Each structure stands twice: as C-alpha cells, then as structure tokens.
Amino acid sequence: DAKTTQPNSMESNEEEPVHLPCNHSTISGTDYIHWYRQLPSQGPEYVIHGLTSNVNNRMASLAIAEDRKSSTLILHRATLRDAAVYYCILRDPISSGSARQLTFGSGTQLTVLP
C-alpha cells in the first residue's frame, strides 16, 4: 500500500499562512489524496481531498505536485482553533476490502501560537 510521510510537528503564528507537507512517493495513479484533522478530544474531520489538480474549499487549499509524489495542505490564515493533528491519507477506489478504508498514520501536530 502507498504510504505517506509527514513531519511530526509544526508551529505557526496566528493569522499567518501554514503549509503542511506530505510526501507520498509511491502513490498510484488512482489514489486520491485526502486530508483530515483531529481537534483535541474529538473525532477526525474531513478537510479536503484531490486527485491531480489543486483544490480549494472554505477550510483550506490543497496543492498537489505535478508528479503527485507530494502535496501541501495550505491554511491561509491560521487561527487558534486550527491547532490539531493533520492527517494526509491516500485512498485507492480500485482496491478492495479494508484497503478501501482510511489508513491513518501519526499525522502532523500543528501548534498555533498567539
């Protein structure tokens, strides 16, 4: 299965942009790139996903490298409420069984400094 690599932790100042990197050098052509985040004492929540093109939504932007071997989640203006663990996950719609479910790594702990 394709794996992702993320830094263990990152810090950002409040109201500044945050770029959270993810490496996925063994990504297959059919893998979608998903980002979820987990606020303290809560279940994970969906942030954004993409396949090949960059994506924007109200929460964040996802920049995907041309070769798809890496991606970056961009929070345009970090707030204290954005402090969470951010997970970069690959999902392959072609796979079967448990491989179709989300596989979580250890993610990146984002600290936002006031």
Added chain:
Amino acid sequence: NAGVTQTPKFQVLKTGQSMTLQCAQDMNHEYMSWYRQDPGMGLRLIHYSVGAGITDQGEVPNGYNVSRSTTEDFPLRLLSAAPSQTSVYFCASRQTSGGSGTQYFGPGTRLTVL
C-alpha cells in the same frame, strides 16, 4: 442531521466483562467502520461494513465482534474486555465506495479496562 452518534461517551470496565459500543448514523450511508486510537497514535481499523448484513475485519479485529442488521446502526461488541483494549473508539460512515467519499466520524467512546 445528527450525523454519526456514539454511546456511551465514557465507560470503565473490569477485565473479563463484555459490553457493546453503540454507533448510529442518519445519513443513509452504506459504509460504516470502527477505529481505535491509542494515546499519541493514529487510528487503526477494527471492523467495517459495506452495507446491511455485510461486515469484514480490519487491521486489529481480535477481541471484537460487529453486526450490521440495519443501514443506520453498527454496534461494536467487546467479548471479554482486556486492559489492552483501553482506548478511544471512533465510529465512522461514508456514502460512496469511490476514492472521493468523505468520511464522517462520531465523537468517540473513551473506554478504560481495569
């Protein structure tokens, strides 16, 4: 919509006791799954279901049973609780089987086994 609901929020068991963690969703999602999260770790898949009457094992199924008699409910049974099952348990659901389906998580059940 209430989304994904889980009960109880907290539970303390003695070794050897059995119990059922409840999970329900009101979004008519086909896919449901159970994860456990140990301190400082990512989520690991226990069991999942692709529809009523269909369940399968995930990464860490031992010691747990599931059933899916309705689309809405997906209970997780601990057969004989062990201290190693102390964890936070998350239930999740999603609609599509494709790579782009958004997964919705419940708030979690915090289980302690003494």
